[in-house]
Amino acid sequence: DGGITQSPKYLFRKEGQNVTLSCEQNLNHDAMYWYRQDPGQGLRLIYYSQIVNDFQKGDIAEGYSVSREKKESFPLTVTSAQKNPTAFYLCASKQPSGPYNEQFFGPGTRLTVL
Amino acid sequence: GESVGLHLPTLSVQEGDNSIINCAYSNSASDYFIWYKQESGKGPQFIIDIRSNMDKRQGQRVTVLLNKTVKHLSLQIAATQPGDSAVYFCAEMDAGGTSYGKLTFGQGTILTVHP
Numbered sequence: 001d002g003g004i005t006q007s008p009k010y011l012f013r014k015e016g017q018n019v020t021l022s023c024e025q026n027l028n029h030d031a032m033y034w035y036r037q038d039p040g041q042g043l044r045l046i047y048y049s050q051i052v053n054d055f056q057k058g059d060i061a062e063g064y065s066v067s068r069e070k071k072e073s074f075p076l077t078v079t080s081a082q083k084n085p086t087a088f089y090l091c092a093s094k095q096p097s098g099p100y101n102e103q104f105f106g107p108g109t110r111l112t113v114l
Numbered sequence: 115g116e117s118v119g120l121h122l123p124t125l126s127v128q129e130g131d132n133s134i135i136n137c138a139y140s141n142s143a144s145d146y147f148i149w150y151k152q153e154s155g156k157g158p159q160f161i162i163d164i165r166s167n168m169d170k171r172q173g174q175r176v177t178v179l180l181n182k183t184v185k186h187l188s189l190q191i192a193a194t195q196p197g198d199s200a201v202y203f204c205a206e207m208d209a210g211g212t213s214y215g216k217l218t219f220g221q222g223t224i225l226t227v228h229p
Binding site for chain 1: 146148150155156157158159160163165203205209215216217219220221222
């Protein structure tokens with residue numbers, strides 16, 4: 001089956017620790033995205049990547065880092081510099097055939113800082 | 115900065131009624147719009163999209179209307195069912211801009227369908 005997978009579904013982190021969230025897609029999509037969602041709010045863009053080995057900051061990149069070494073994978077690291085990391089994190093990817101295509105979302109990872 | 119917002123944060127309807135969810139956008143350069151449905155604890159699911167060269171687009175039980183003059187977008191759901199209960203987001207994009215595929219999301223509307 002084609003799709004986007006995120007792991008783990010739930011993640012707990014102690015303050016001061018870095019943690020990496022996984023995002024994998026087998027849709028052959030060039031573009032991938034990371035969003036953060038807080039309770040009762042919309043999605044805010046953290047980072048996005050249009051192609052392998054390239055990525056750009058979104059609206060709330062501070063305290064986060066990403067890599068795009070493979071087309072299928074776009075991991076997100078939440079660093080200790082992120083002041084309020086507890087949130088629902090969503091990864092998405094997009095078809096390569098132009099801008100007028102929807103983003104497909106993964107199931108999300110809920111991160112809680114203890 | 116530019117943003118997308120919703121007029122109504124919550125909407126309650128009876129099963130079988132039609133639902134209308136509204137969205138206002140402020141970026142006049144936006145030329146592509148998407149409606150997503152998000153169920154609790156899950157990622158958003160694509161419902162329907164529309165490009166700015168259209169005023170209306172229909173899908174299965176859903177219709178999106180775009181009024182570029184007043185920068186307004188709406189999602190109509192016909193014969194609403196309990197399974198339609200979710201949060202609905204509109205998102206907009208300036209496809210001709212430099213931020214490839216970057217979507218700006220609205221706050222969301224909670225739709226509750228009562229049996």
